[in-house]
Amino acid sequence: MRGFALYPFGSRAARRAAGPISLLQKFHVVRGLPHPIIACIPRLLAIGLCDNRTVPAETEPYRRPVGLAVFLILAGVVGWYSSFDLTLERIQTLINPDYVPTCNISPLVTCGPNMASWQGSLFGFPNPVIGVAAFVAPIIVGVAILAGARFAKWFWVLFNLGFALGLTFVIWLISQSIFVLGTLCPYCMLVWLVVIPLFLYVTAFNLKEGNFGNGAGSREIAALLYPWVWIVAVLCYLVIVVIAQLRLDAITSIIQSL
Numbered sequence: 001m002r003g004f005a006l007y008p009f010g011s012r013a014a015r016r017a018a019g020p021i022s023l024l025q026k027f028h029v030v031r032g033l034p035h036p037i038i039a040c041i042p043r044l045l046a047i048g049l050c051d052n053r054t055v056p057a058e059t060e061p062y063r064r065p066v067g068l069a070v071f072l073i074l075a076g077v078v079g080w081y082s083s084f085d086l087t088l089e090r091i092q093t094l095i096n097p098d099y100v101p102t103c104n105i106s107p108l109v110t111c112g113p114n115m116a117s118w119q120g121s122l123f124g125f126p127n128p129v130i131g132v133a134a135f136v137a138p139i140i141v142g143v144a145i146l147a148g149a150r151f152a153k154w155f156w157v158l159f160n161l162g163f164a165l166g167l168t169f170v171i172w173l174i175s176q177s178i179f180v181l182g183t184l185c186p187y188c189m190l191v192w193l194v195v196i197p198l199f200l201y202v203t204a205f206n207l208k209e210g211n212f213g214n215g216a217g218s219r220e221i222a223a224l225l226y227p228w229v230w231i232v233a234v235l236c237y238l239v240i241v242v243i244a245q246l247r248l249d250a251i252t253s254i255i256q257s258l
Contacts, residue, residue, distance in 0.1 A: 072142030075194040082190040083131025106257035111185035197233040
């Protein structure tokens with residue numbers, strides 16, 4: 001015995017093409033047995049009754065920021081090495097007060113006065129210890145990205161906040177070194193060299209990816225400017241050089257010490 005079609009959608013011709021369903025099939029459907037419906041799927045596909053337009057399209061494949069990851073690793077290694085070596089120099093001066101640090105190149109280019117000053121231990125311990133701990137972060141993040149890791153937006157925001165705090169500390173150290181101590185610490189300058197572009201590149205990346213919740217317009221602008229972030233970093237270096245030259249006549253002093 002045959003009954004009415006179970007599928008009310010589609011045209012009358014389509015329903016006829018699908019064919020009615022027997023009472024036995026209705027019984028299976030009521031009992032929750034799915035195989036009669038599954039058996040009808042090929043016929044439904046053939047007559048176009050199954051519409052997959054509601055299935056969401058695949059999103060754009062994720063592209064790992066390989067360039068940023070490599071830069072994070074390299075900059076992190078340079079910053080960590082500078083901080084670690086400066087920490088060793090500080091330990092040597094504490095063990096032996098007569099020890100002359102290897103970074104004491106001239107009266108201007110030296111790290112001894114910086115380490116011995118209160119500015120060199122702002123939080124009660126040598127500042128380089130902060131760098132030894134902090135520069136591990138970009139190295140780990142860079143390696144994780146190369147390994148295929150993806151981080152949530154909140155992580156990138158906190159990561160950016162860490163670099164913002166680091167840049168703030170570096171700006172303060174630059175001002176103290178040039179305007180108060182009147183010296184240029186070689187290892188300190190290496191830290192300045194990497195912290196500035198680290199902050200700039202991570203900030204530009206977050207703007208480009210919309211991790212700050214910014215709109216599409218600002219994301220497009222950030223994407224256009226992202227390849228030119230290094231120019232901003234170079235301009236920052238030039239500002240530091242000009243200030244050091246005007247305040248300390250640094251270029252002449254460095255040339256005379258060579």
